[in-house]
Amino acid sequence: MGFKNSIIWMYFSSPRNFYPIAGKVIPWFAGLAAIFTIIGLYISFFLAPPVLSDQKEYYVIIFIHVAAAWMSMFIYVVMSMYAFIGLVWNIKMSEMMATALAPTGAMFTFVALWTGALWGRPSWGAYWVWDARLTSELILLFLYIGFMSLQSAIDDPRRAARASGLLAIVGVINIPIIYFSVRWWNTLHQGFSVAPNQTTQLVDPSIFWGMITMALACWMYTIAVVLARVRTEILQRERQTAWVQELVGNQK
Amino acid sequence: MNAITDFFHIGGYGFYVWGSYGVTALFIAIEIYLVVRGKRVITKRLARLGRLNNNANAS
Amino acid sequence: MSEGSLFLAWRSMLVREILLAMRRKADVLTTLFFFLIVVSLFPLGVGPELETLRLIAPGVIWVAALLAAMLSLGRLFSDDYDDGTLEQILLLPHSLSMMVLSKVFAHWLLSGLPLVLFSPLLGMQLGLDSDAIVLLMITLALGTPALSLIGAVGAGLTLGLRGGGVLVSLLVLPLYIPILIFGAGAVESASSGLGAEAHLSILGAFFIVALVVTPISTAAALRISLD
Numbered sequence: 001m002g003f004k005n006s007i008i009w010m011y012f013s014s015p016r017n018f019y020p021i022a023g024k025v026i027p028w029f030a031g032l033a034a035i036f037t038i039i040g041l042y043i044s045f046f047l048a049p050p051v052l053s054d055q056k057e058y059y060v061i062i063f064i065h066v067a068a069a070w071m072s073m074f075i076y077v078v079m080s081m082y083a084f085i086g087l088v089w090n091i092k093m094s095e096m097m098a099t100a101l102a103p104t105g106a107m108f109t110f111v112a113l114w115t116g117a118l119w120g121r122p123s124w125g126a127y128w129v130w131d132a133r134l135t136s137e138l139i140l141l142f143l144y145i146g147f148m149s150l151q152s153a154i155d156d157p158r159r160a161a162r163a164s165g166l167l168a169i170v171g172v173i174n175i176p177i178i179y180f181s182v183r184w185w186n187t188l189h190q191g192f193s194v195a196p197n198q199t200t201q202l203v204d205p206s207i208f209w210g211m212i213t214m215a216l217a218c219w220m221y222t223i224a225v226v227l228a229r230v231r232t233e234i235l236q237r238e239r240q241t242a243w244v245q246e247l248v249g250n251q252k
Numbered sequence: 253m254n255a256i257t258d259f260f261h262i263g264g265y266g267f268y269v270w271g272s273y274g275v276t277a278l279f280i281a282i283e284i285y286l287v288v289r290g291k292r293v294i295t296k297r298l299a300r301l302g303r304l305n306n307n308a309n310a311s
Numbered sequence: 312m313s314e315g316s317l318f319l320a321w322r323s324m325l326v327r328e329i330l331l332a333m334r335r336k337a338d339v340l341t342t343l344f345f346f347l348i349v350v351s352l353f354p355l356g357v358g359p360e361l362e363t364l365r366l367i368a369p370g371v372i373w374v375a376a377l378l379a380a381m382l383s384l385g386r387l388f389s390d391d392y393d394d395g396t397l398e399q400i401l402l403l404p405h406s407l408s409m410m411v412l413s414k415v416f417a418h419w420l421l422s423g424l425p426l427v428l429f430s431p432l433l434g435m436q437l438g439l440d441s442d443a444i445v446l447l448m449i450t451l452a453l454g455t456p457a458l459s460l461i462g463a464v465g466a467g468l469t470l471g472l473r474g475g476g477v478l479v480s481l482l483v484l485p486l487y488i489p490i491l492i493f494g495a496g497a498v499e500s501a502s503s504g505l506g507a508e509a510h511l512s513i514l515g516a517f518f519i520v521a522l523v524v525t526p527i528s529t530a531a532a533l534r535i536s537l538d
Contacts, residue, residue, distance in 0.1 A: 045259070057263035061272045068276070087531075107279050115272040122268050135492070142485035149481055153472050162535045163468045167482060170464060170528055173520075174485070221280070225287055232291045239298050248299040 013093045015234045016243050022227040029224035036217035043210040061119040062207070067214040069112040071222060072140060073175050075105035079147075080172045083165030095161035096237065098168065099151060100230035104222050106144035113137055132181035133189040136174060143171040157237055320405045321413045328417030331390075342383040343425045349375040350433045361438040368437035369447060369498035373491050375433075376426050376451060380458040381480040381487075383422040387414065387466040388533070389475070397470075398537060407533065408526035415463045415526070423455030439498075446501050450494040453514040460521040461486050467532030490517055 012018050044063040052059050079101040086094035116134065117127040128134065147164045154160035182189055238244045262269050332339050353371050354364055391397040400410055430451055434444035465483040469475050497510030 051263075056265065058265035058268045060262070060269055064272055064276055104283065107283055111276050111279060114275055118268040118272045122265055135488070139485045139488055142481075142488075146482045146485060149478060150468060153469070153474060153478055159535060159538070163532065166464075166528065166532055166535060167468060170524075171485065177489075225283060228287045228291065232287070232294050235291070235294050235298060239301075244298065245302050248295050248302060 013091050015093055015096070015238050016241070018093055019231055019234050022231050026224050026227050029220045029227070033217050033220035033224060036213055036220060040210060040213035040217050043206060043213060048206045048210050049204060055123060058119060058122045061115050063210045063214045065112060065115040065119055066211050067218045068108045068115060069137065070215050071218045072105060072109035072112050072137070073178060074219075075101050075108065075222060076140060076143070076168070077172065077175055079105060080165075080168040083161075083168045087162055087165045087169070092161075092237070095158075095165065096230050096233045097226070098165055099161060100226045100233055101222075102144055102147050102151075103229070104225055106141060106148065108218065108222075109137065109141045109144060113141065131189055132185040133178060136178040136181055139174055140178060143168075143174060146171075317405050317409060320403065321409055324400075324410055324413040325417050328414055329420065332417070332421050338386055339421045339425070342379050342422045343429065345382060346375050346379040346426050347429065347433065349378060351436065354437070365438040368434060368439050369443070369495040371437065372430060372433050372447060373450075373454075373495040376430075376455060377458065377487055377491055379426060380422065380455065380462055381483065382476070383418070384462040384466045384479050384483070385476050387418050387463060388470055389466075392470050392537075397533070401533065401537060407530035411463060411467075411529045411533070412526045415459050415529070418463070419456050419459040423451075423459050426455055427451045443498055443502055446507055447498050449511065450497045450507075450514060453511065453518055454490050454494045457490055457514075457518045457521040458487060460518075460525040463529040464525055464532055467529045467536060470533070470536040490514065493517070 012021065040063060044060050048060065048063075051057055079098045082094045082098040082101065085091055086098060113134070116137075120129070121127045147168055150167055151160045151164045154163060235244055235247070260266055260270070350372055353367065357363060357367065388397060391400065401407060403410065427448055430448055431444045434447055439447065462479070462483050465479040468482065469479050472478060493510045493513045497507040497514065500510055501507040
């Protein structure tokens with residue numbers, strides 16, 4: 001059973017085999033993203049209570065803000081795992097996945113910071129405060145930018161992927177800091193909305209499901225976009241091979 | 253009519269809510285556009301390079 | 312590969328670094344002068360009111376130390392990389408992490424320690440009282456080694472790249488920010504009566520984690536850059 005699994009793994013770690021499979025599943029994930037988005041937005045704007053006890057109507061930003069923040073952290077962890085695997089076991093496909101994940105992760109980090117600022121202004125009175133969670137999320141954005149800058153600064157794609165992979169791994173320490181910052185420090189940012197081991201729900205069920213649905217929407221979207229991006233990366237890095245040449249229309 | 257304007261007004265906080273969702277939608281649209289365009293550009297470029305190569309080899 | 316020979320190699324690397332730096336004193340001194348000049352700019356830009364300066368002093372001195380550290384990172388590996396010595400170091404039978412640690416220690420002695428020693432001068436210039444100055448020195452003494460250690464990872468990753476100096480700064484800055492926050496924060500916390508023990512503990516923790524994690528990471532970075 002283990003032997004069979006490793007055969008499957010080795011099959012998909014070849015860019016040539018991964019390319020068409022990725023292409024086939026992208027529409028499915030895009031479709032799921034669209035469905036979850038529609039459901040999520042419906043819950044956010046029509047099912048969730050209009051106001052909370054301590055927050056006015058603007059609190060609906062929570063549905064996109066929390067999802068984006070979760071994705072920004074989750075994508076970074078996944079990215080550094082792919083980087084680690086690519087670095088240690090020298091698997092090109094893994095390196096390419098890490099490269100493909102970075103821009104989407106950076107996008108969600110920016111969205112989290114932006115929506116957070118627009119939420120902070122009406123509720124705290126300030127677009128930005130230098131508390132632990134906001135600062136560490138900003139650091140996360142810098143880490144993504146550093147990752148992408150280092151990659152683009154190195155011409156040799158192998159060295160570029162390995163160097164930025166190492167950088168990603170070193171920076172992963174920031175993720176638990178972001179997540180636990182609201183517990184470790186007195187911050188202006190509110191505490192866990194969905195705590196790791198919470199049995200009773202802290203928030204209204206419709207709000208909880210709204211957040212979960214939007215998070216799933218973001219996750220499906222991420223998979224679709226990252227797979228699309230990695231296909232372009234495969235074409236670029238494997239451009240000398242016969243199968244890519246055939247694909248772009250040049251018979252040898 | 254009132255229900256619709258209320259929906260967009262969101263108790264006076266429309267700027268913040270639509271500013272959030274709007275910018276997010278914008279970034280998502282930009283990202284999708286960049287990924288699709290990137291694939292097209294690379295495919296065209298590789299096709300052109302391959303043709304040039306083939307011509308060079310043939311001649 | 313006995314323990315004795317590792318220590319000898321470590322020590323001779325250290326001596327070599329210091330000797331080379333002494334022959335090119337300018338490199339070492341420019342870092343220090345940069346630190347002094349940057350801090351001196353602030354009274355000129357912000358105004359000479361001592362009250363204001365005293366408030367911003369810890370942050371200003373710490374930011375200047377950060378900038379000076381980032382500037383000095385370019386020198387860490389580039390000379391050896393350019394003349395091929397770095398490849399030879401990689402081929403030594405001794406642990407690369409230990410050789411890296413030796414180089415980083417030398418770097419700190421030449422770039423970080425002077426900042427610590429000259430900080431009282433700057434503290435007085437910005438109106439800090441003696442307690443604050445001592446605390447500032449302690450935070451710098453704890454923080455600058457971490458800056459050198461973490462900076463080495465960035466320097467190793469960017470060997471031989473164009474735009475090297477700015478790129479290294481961009482890469483290490485996210486990792487430097489927590490050290491800056493707690494370093495400057497310690498002094499401000501003490502001056503407002505809350506005590507700096509927590510900040511100092513965290514700075515110490517950063518130093519220890521950096522000491523354990525970065526030499527291996529830097530060694531890996533060098534191997535990636537040189538293969």
